[in-house]
Amino acid sequence: MIELSGVGYSYGDSRLFGDITLSLAPGAFHFLTGPSGAGKTTLLKLCYLELAPDEGQIDIFGKDAAALNRDDIAKARQRIGVVHQDCQFIDHMPLAENIMLPLRVAGRDHAAEQNNLRDLMAWVGLGDKADALPPELSGGERQRAALARAVIMSPDVILADEPTGNVDWDMSLRLLTLLVELNRMGKSVLLATHDLALIRQAKAQVPARVLRLRDRVLQQAGSDL
Amino acid sequence: MIALFTPSPTDPERLVPPSGITAQLTAFAAGAMAFLAVFALALMFATNRVADRWSAELAQTATIRVSAPAPQMAEQVQSVLTILGQTPGVASARAMGDDEQRALLAPWFGPDLPVEVLPIPRLIEVVEDSTGIDAEGLRLRLRAEVPGAVLDDHGRWRRPLIEAAERLRTLGVLSIALIALTMAAMVTLAASASLSANGKVIAVLRLVGARDSYVIRAFVRRFMLRALAGASVGTVFAMAAIAVFPDSGRDTGFLTGLGFRGLEWFVPLLIPPVAAMVAFWATRIAAARKLREIR
Ligand SMILES: Nc1ncnc2c1ncn2[C@@H]1O[C@H](COP(=O)(O)OP(=O)(O)OP(=O)(O)O)[C@@H](O)[C@H]1O
Ligand SMILES: [Mg+2]
Numbered sequence: 001m002i003e004l005s006g007v008g009y010s011y012g013d014s015r016l017f018g019d020i021t022l023s024l025a026p027g028a029f030h031f032l033t034g035p036s037g038a039g040k041t042t043l044l045k046l047c048y049l050e051l052a053p054d055e056g057q058i059d060i061f062g063k064d065a066a067a068l069n070r071d072d073i074a075k076a077r078q079r080i081g082v083v084h085q086d087c088q089f090i091d092h093m094p095l096a097e098n099i100m101l102p103l104r105v106a107g108r109d110h111a112a113e114q115n116n117l118r119d120l121m122a123w124v125g126l127g128d129k130a131d132a133l134p135p136e137l138s139g140g141e142r143q144r145a146a147l148a149r150a151v152i153m154s155p156d157v158i159l160a161d162e163p164t165g166n167v168d169w170d171m172s173l174r175l176l177t178l179l180v181e182l183n184r185m186g187k188s189v190l191l192a193t194h195d196l197a198l199i200r201q202a203k204a205q206v207p208a209r210v211l212r213l214r215d216r217v218l219q220q221a222g223s224d225l
Numbered sequence: 226m227i228a229l230f231t232p233s234p235t236d237p238e239r240l241v242p243p244s245g246i247t248a249q250l251t252a253f254a255a256g257a258m259a260f261l262a263v264f265a266l267a268l269m270f271a272t273n274r275v276a277d278r279w280s281a282e283l284a285q286t287a288t289i290r291v292s293a294p295a296p297q298m299a300e301q302v303q304s305v306l307t308i309l310g311q312t313p314g315v316a317s318a319r320a321m322g323d324d325e326q327r328a329l330l331a332p333w334f335g336p337d338l339p340v341e342v343l344p345i346p347r348l349i350e351v352v353e354d355s356t357g358i359d360a361e362g363l364r365l366r367l368r369a370e371v372p373g374a375v376l377d378d379h380g381r382w383r384r385p386l387i388e389a390a391e392r393l394r395t396l397g398v399l400s401i402a403l404i405a406l407t408m409a410a411m412v413t414l415a416a417s418a419s420l421s422a423n424g425k426v427i428a429v430l431r432l433v434g435a436r437d438s439y440v441i442r443a444f445v446r447r448f449m450l451r452a453l454a455g456a457s458v459g460t461v462f463a464m465a466a467i468a469v470f471p472d473s474g475r476d477t478g479f480l481t482g483l484g485f486r487g488l489e490w491f492v493p494l495l496i497p498p499v500a501a502m503v504a505f506w507a508t509r510i511a512a513a514r515k516l517r518e519i520r
Contacts, residue, residue: 048432049520050520051520070436070437073520074431074434074435076434077431077432077433077434080434082432084432088425088429088432090240090425090429093240101430101433102433102434105433105435106434149433
């Protein structure tokens with residue numbers, strides 16, 4: 001699905017990491033951990049092509065990302081559900097419409113997906129927030145809405161940047177269950193998080209791998225997790 | 226283009242928040258520009274008509290004044306007529322009779338002027354054909370052969386007026402071009418402001434997989450419709466103003482001829498669609514430039 005080989009990235013002169021190799025196979029469930037500022041968000045942005053690597057190559061759905069034009073990138077993103085760390089929404093549009101946005105943008109008839117939407121919003125605990133505007137929501141509610149938006153299209157890949165950062169433990173488990181269910185349906189998941197308890201919980205349910213980004217390199221985490 | 230007028234369920238337009246003041250300013254600017262464009266058009270048509278009429282009349286008549294002592298008068302008039310008979314471009318020429326000349330002078334000297342005994346010049350009326358005469362050539366020949374004859378070429382004072390009318394027409398074309406460019410500049414400014422204010426909307430749209438064309442459509446359509454609406458109102462007001470403009474008949478001066486006649490009335494109706502096109506391209510270009518900043 002998404003493959004990074006020898007990828008390096010710097011913001012200006014400060015080199016964030018180099019020689020990253022990562023393969024997100026179909027049906028894989030990966031956690032991405034590491035200290036704050038290590039570059040987890042940056043790595044995810046590379047994966048959905050918001051950033052282009054300084055070195056190395058990114059293959060996305062079998063194609064070299066460097067060779068994709070803007071329309072190809074848009075098309076690839078229609079197969080990737082993204083939960084952005086700072087949950088971006090269109091603030092003047094009701095939450096339900098924001099969650100439906102990927103369908104609308106892809107030209108899909110979203111009237112047919114109303115049931116799907118209702119179930120999804122109920123599952124992430126936003127059943128009564130369909131008409132609320134994003135700025136009226138709490139941080140945790142926005143995160144859950146972002147996850148709902150990321151999965152509404154039933155994408156092949158889900159990239160989530162700390163989707164449980166602001167929610168309580170019970171809700172974290174519900175969100176994890178959603179991701180695990182999607183993973184069992186064959187979707188690839190890459191989830192950046194600091195929450196070790198959540199990782200342990202997940203490993204009890206799926207054969208998840210844990211990657212740690214630290215000191216500019218990406219390593220598979222040891223058995224301490 | 227057509228698709229921009231037909232909303233669909235996946236219609237991108239509502240993705241951009243309504244931006245009150247920019248919207249109103251765009252419509253207002255389009256309206257004002259359309260209003261000016263209508264007047265520039267009317268000016269062009271009016272100068273066209275005046276230039277046409279004057280050039281038509283110019284080619285028609287000239288007068289030759291013959292001054293000579295009474296005994297030689299008849300002979301000199303005859304030489305002039307002979308010369309005119311040999312001049313290309315002269316359709317006919319004839320010496321005016323005493324009665325005619327008296328009638329011409331009556332407004333100044335009263336009806337009882339004894340024209341026969343006064344040393345006043347005799348007038349020869351020359352009617353030109355469509356090719357017209359070479360006034361300079363004729364003047365030189367008259368000076369050499371009949372020194373007392375002076376060609377009074379009516380065109381002499383009209384020609385600069387025709388040139389002025391032609392220049393006015395050029396200015397009209399230039400004004401319309403400037404108006405179109407100014408409108409393009411204003412729409413570009415308004416669209417750029419709107420695009421900058423909505424950088425986050427654009428980023429979100431790209432994040433969830435929107436193509437550039439989809440994002441551009443979200444902006445283009447509203448600016449195009451605003452320009453169309455504003456320009457329509459401006460055009461209607463200007464056309465109404467011109468319709469009630471005092472018009473005192475065919476042959477009066479230039480100012481009262483300002484307006485449209487017959488089929489000309491359809492030409493200003495092109496202004497609103499042209500304004501919409503200008504807005505369409507201005508917004509497209511501004512949006513494409515903004516999108517280059519966002520991956
Ligand atoms: N746009 C940017 N310009 C310059 N530096 C940046 C930019 N974005 C991030 N950085 C820097 O890159 C480093 C990695 O940032 P990143 O957001 O990837 O970290 P992270 O691992 O996601 O951290 P956290 O766990 O706090 O979310 C940080 O030191 C940050 O200051
Ligand atoms: Mg981060």
